[in-house]
Amino acid sequence: MLLAIELPRLHELMTTGVVTAVHAAPGTMLAPGTPLVDVRVDLSDAAAQDCPPVSWFRVVCGERCVLRALNAAEGSEFAPGARLGLASTAADEAATGDPARPARLTIVGIVGPEIEW
Amino acid sequence: MKRIALTLGRLLPAASVLQRSGMRWLVADGAHCRAGEVIAYCNIGMRGSDPLLKGSLAGEQRDLQVALAVTAPGIVRRAASASRGGFLDQMQYYDSWRDDDAIGTLDLDDGASAPGASFEHLVFAGHRALDIAEVRTGLFAGWHDRARVWWGAADAPHGTLACLGICEQRSIVRGEAGAFLELFAAVRGPAHVVHHPDDALVPAAPFLVQQMTRTPAECRAIEEDIARTFGSGPVAPGGRDFMMLGAIVNALVRSPLTEALTVTSQAGAATVSRPDAVLLSVLSESSLLLRHKRLGYWMQVHGYRLSETGPAFHAWLRANFEQVRRSLADIARDLGLLADAVRARGTTEILVLNAVSTLGTEQVQCYAPFTRPLGKTLGTVRARETNAMLHDLARSHGIRIVDNDALAAEFGGRQHIPDRVHSSGALQQATRDEIVRILHEAGVPGFVPRSR
Numbered sequence: 001m002l003l004a005i006e007l008p009r010l011h012e013l014m015t016t017g018v019v020t021a022v023h024a025a026p027g028t029m030l031a032p033g034t035p036l037v038d039v040r041v042d043l044s045d046a047a048a049q050d051c052p053p054v055s056w057f058r059v060v061c062g063e064r065c066v067l068r069a070l071n072a073a074e075g076s077e078f079a080p081g082a083r084l085g086l087a088s089t090a091a092d093e094a095a096t097g098d099p100a101r102p103a104r105l106t107i108v109g110i111v112g113p114e115i116e117w
Numbered sequence: 118m119k120r121i122a123l124t125l126g127r128l129l130p131a132a133s134v135l136q137r138s139g140m141r142w143l144v145a146d147g148a149h150c151r152a153g154e155v156i157a158y159c160n161i162g163m164r165g166s167d168p169l170l171k172g173s174l175a176g177e178q179r180d181l182q183v184a185l186a187v188t189a190p191g192i193v194r195r196a197a198s199a200s201r202g203g204f205l206d207q208m209q210y211y212d213s214w215r216d217d218d219a220i221g222t223l224d225l226d227d228g229a230s231a232p233g234a235s236f237e238h239l240v241f242a243g244h245r246a247l248d249i250a251e252v253r254t255g256l257f258a259g260w261h262d263r264a265r266v267w268w269g270a271a272d273a274p275h276g277t278l279a280c281l282g283i284c285e286q287r288s289i290v291r292g293e294a295g296a297f298l299e300l301f302a303a304v305r306g307p308a309h310v311v312h313h314p315d316d317a318l319v320p321a322a323p324f325l326v327q328q329m330t331r332t333p334a335e336c337r338a339i340e341e342d343i344a345r346t347f348g349s350g351p352v353a354p355g356g357r358d359f360m361m362l363g364a365i366v367n368a369l370v371r372s373p374l375t376e377a378l379t380v381t382s383q384a385g386a387a388t389v390s391r392p393d394a395v396l397l398s399v400l401s402e403s404s405l406l407l408r409h410k411r412l413g414y415w416m417q418v419h420g421y422r423l424s425e426t427g428p429a430f431h432a433w434l435r436a437n438f439e440q441v442r443r444s445l446a447d448i449a450r451d452l453g454l455l456a457d458a459v460r461a462r463g464t465t466e467i468l469v470l471n472a473v474s475t476l477g478t479e480q481v482q483c484y485a486p487f488t489r490p491l492g493k494t495l496g497t498v499r500a501r502e503t504n505a506m507l508h509d510l511a512r513s514h515g516i517r518i519v520d521n522d523a524l525a526a527e528f529g530g531r532q533h534i535p536d537r538v539h540s541s542g543a544l545q546q547a548t549r550d551e552i553v554r555i556l557h558e559a560g561v562p563g564f565v566p567r568s569r
Contacts, residue, residue, distance in 0.1 A: 053538070
């Protein structure tokens with residue numbers, strides 16, 4: 001069964017998220033807890049603001065599957081619900097056709113990178 | 118229904134000559150107001166020769182204002198002559214403060230009475246970050262590197278709360294309009310609240326301790342070193358770089374926790390030589406600080422502020438500062454040293470806003486896959502570890518925790534503090550009430566909760 005890996009709505013007011021790190025590669029066996037990508041959400045991206053409300057999240061796999069494709073490169077930007085990749089429940093399954101359902105994902109807030117000078 | 122005149126009342130000793138602007142109204146004619154509600158304000162000024170205009174007030178005289186809070190509930194009727202608009206309502210040169218002048222009337226609610234004065238006075242004093250930062254658009258508007266407010270009553274010495282934190286504290290202390298109105302609506306008694314904003318430098322503990330002990334010669338050495346090194350690289354700084362640097366230099370050579378402040382009342386002027394209580398934010402304690410390579414002084418600037426500066430500024434930072442990483446144990450040690458230092462000067466109470474560990478959208482089922490230590494990666498775990506560190510400090514150094522974390526959980530993080538820093542008005546009010554409750558319980562004068 002094919003599973004769509006979609007960017008969860010990390011914040012109710014977010015319009016997009018920017019991928020800041022990629023943790024998994026196509027062909028990898030995923031298990032509950034395997035990190036996929038880190039995403040930066042800036043609620044002030046529409047208008048500059050002092051102390052911008054920026055949050056960092058890690059999107060983590062929530063079930064056993066095989067990562068078949070990942071479109072999310074570092075720096076790429078996605079809207080909530082956008083397809084980041086494709087997984088399948090079996091490794092030898094053809095990765096074509098429509099996914100049967102979204103993959104189960106978990107969201108965790110992470111400590112953002114400190115700016116170094 | 119009983120109607121009373123809304124007379125200005127006594128603000129300073131009789132011998133003082135006080136000038137004022139016209140009134141700017143905060144309520145509509147015919148509005149119903151509750152007791153304690155601020156309904157109007159004006160700019161005020163004293164003559165340069167006035168003996169009250171001394172100490173810190175001398176540096177704040179451009180931004181002195183008085184707001185008027187009615188002492189009884191009722192319907193406000195505005196006098197047409199109270200406000201003349203334009204500069205006449207902004208500059209303090211066009212009228213004199215006469216205690217008996219009425220700016221309107223109040224139709225008292227049934228059963229209400231105003232046996233004493235019709236107004237309580239809330240006095241605002243702002244120390245401009247830069248003299249050219251002139252903003253007279255509203256109540257306590259402007260760019261100030263120190264902003265303070267006190268009730269003008271003279272029945273007891275003022276209790277002083279000094280507030281040093283980041284943006285999450287700013288809104289709690291200064292309220293929706295930045296004018297401290299919600300905090301002062303919550304207290305009755307001679308309270309004096311001083312806010313030191315984090316516009317230029319973040320008030321991390323090592324920095325505050327150094328400020329408290331820095332000698333004039335050391336301040337001069339910092340200024341001379343910066344004058345010599347800034348802009349000496351291949352790229353010329355831009356105007357905005359110079360302005361940012363100026364704000365940083367000003368902040369470096371000040372000492373918010375030791376500077377003497379003048380408070381006025383009907384009884385005259387009093388000097389506050391140290392705050393009775395200090396309110397800090399644990400979010401000010403970044404794990405990465407800047408330390409000057411040669412002079413050894415600490416500095417912390419918000420990353421988003423540094424991002425707004427140009428390449429010359431970045432080059433200066435890289436050439437002159439090293440980045441020092443602090444563990445949670447280091448931060449605990451630094452906060453402990455700060456607590457010791459302020460207590461040695463007579464400040465009795467140290468309150469610290471803790472970190473919010475609730476993230477509404479987080480759905481962790483299993484922590485096993487995350488790299489240890491978890492607090493290095495997971496923001497909510499870091500927040501809980503930080504809060505546990507504060508509990509240790511509460512035991513070892515008697516600090517009082519303002520449990521923002523518990524309040525956020527009670528209100529609901531997703532709705533009320535979605536990014537764990539910037540909170541809703543309702544949550545801010547609850548935190549404000551908690552601060553007042555703690556101060557009152559600790560016996561800090563002036564912070565008696567006002568029943569609502």
